[in-house]
Amino acid sequence: xxxxxxxxxGNVIVSPGEPVDQENAEDCESRLVSxxxxxxxxxxxxxxDFCNVDYMSSVGLRSLMMAVKAAEQASVKILVTGMNETMQxxxxxxxxxxxxxxxxxxxxxxxxxxxx
Amino acid sequence: MSKAPATLRLTxxxxxxxxxxxxxxxxxxxxxxxxxxxxxxxxxxxTEEVLANIVHYGDCDEASGPIEVTVARENAVVxxxxxxxxKPFNPLEQAGRAxxxxxxENRETGGFGVHLVRELTxxxxxxxxxxxxxxxxxxxx
Numbered sequence: 001x002x003x004x005x006x007x008x009x010g011n012v013i014v015s016p017g018e019p020v021d022q023e024n025a026e027d028c029e030s031r032l033v034s035x036x037x038x039x040x041x042x043x044x045x046x047x048x049d050f051c052n053v054d055y056m057s058s059v060g061l062r063s064l065m066m067a068v069k070a071a072e073q074a075s076v077k078i079l080v081t082g083m084n085e086t087m088q089x090x091x092x093x094x095x096x097x098x099x100x101x102x103x104x105x106x107x108x109x110x111x112x113x114x115x116x
Numbered sequence: 117m118s119k120a121p122a123t124l125r126l127t128x129x130x131x132x133x134x135x136x137x138x139x140x141x142x143x144x145x146x147x148x149x150x151x152x153x154x155x156x157x158x159x160x161x162x163t164e165e166v167l168a169n170i171v172h173y174g175d176c177d178e179a180s181g182p183i184e185v186t187v188a189r190e191n192a193v194v195x196x197x198x199x200x201x202x203k204p205f206n207p208l209e210q211a212g213r214a215x216x217x218x219x220x221e222n223r224e225t226g227g228f229g230v231h232l233v234r235e236l237t238x239x240x241x242x243x244x245x246x247x248x249x250x251x252x253x254x255x256x257x
Contacts, residue, residue, distance in 0.1 A: 019157075021164055023136050055157040057164045058229035065225045072223075086157035093235040094228045095220035 001027050002052070005035060010044030011113045013106070015082075017052050020060030029063035033070045040074040045113035049106055051082035061094055068099060077101070079109040121148045123188040128167070130176035130183055130200070135167055142187065149189045155257050158236040159187075159194060165229040166198050166251060169207035174249070176202035189257075198251040205249055206242040208233060 001024050002017030012035045020028045032048070039046040046067070056064070071078050081103040083091065091097040103109035124145040128134035142163055146156040163185070170176060170183055184199040198207070208230050214222075216231045234240060239254045 019160075021139070021161075022132060022168060023139075054153070055161050057161045057168075058226070058232060059168075061228045062225040065223060069223055084157075085154045086161075089154070089158070089236065090161070090232065093216065093231055095216040098217075099220055 001031070003031055005031075007038070007042060007044075008110065009114055010042045011047055011110065012039040012042065012044065013047045013049060013110075015049040015051060015053075019054045019056065020063060021055070021057040022059050025057075025059035025063045028060065029066050032063055032067035036067055036070040036074055036076050036078075039071075039076045045077040045079055046071060047106070047109045047113060048078065048080045048100075049082040049109075050080060050084075050087050053082070053087060054084065055086045056090055061090070061096065064096065064100075077113065079103055079113055081106050081109045121145065121189075123186055125184065125186050127182040127184050129178060130171050130174070130180070130202070132168065132171055135164060135171075138167065138185065139164065142185075145187060149194070151189070151194070151257060155194065155255060159196070159255060162233050162236055162253060162255075163196070165233050166207045166253075169210060169229065170198065170200050170202070170205070170249075173210045174200060174202045174205040174207065176200050192257045194255045194257060196253045196255070198253075199248055201248050204244050207249075207251055208240055208242065 004015045006013050014035050035046055079101045128138050180201045186197045188195050219227050237253050237255045241252045243250045
């Protein structure tokens, strides 16, 4: 995957960097769950930046749900940002917009992560 | 003024390993149709959901022949059709009755696919004709 990851002020920021579908969803899932663990160890939140993620199919949503479950177990907050029109629609249809904290920008997600 | 390309027709064996090739061909075709990104992206999602359901639940095998997909842009509408020769099966009916809200509440990892297809497109129609399943889907541009 075109995955990038960094740690900022104890928060883990990840970018899948490409659409998430049947080809890479399993890889995405294991990376997301690991980043939840990393966020837990560093005492911060997980921020998922969806820039360059043109779309996610239902297996992509599955990988996201696995991250949500891991995060709930570990008391890690997940914030998301960088969503294009299609991703916003997918989040709305699936109900994920009610499950994850959506931010307009990475800066705003970081501010919220550090405040919480 | 450039013409929209002719109808895309492709076939695939009922195997998940075929989906990457299908996606790549469809992506190329949809880009040639000069559609807005959001339309292209949603059609890529819809295609994967439908084909994955046919492969997983449709009881097609190599003996029943390939799955066929046709895609055509006609002015402000994109028409898609998925045809397979497996047992009678509507790819949009195999999901349970849960709403998306219930799936989220129960932290379910599956079941979102059908919701996506129904909500991302304007019309879906399943018919069974001459021993084949036909799923027609339209998306307004």
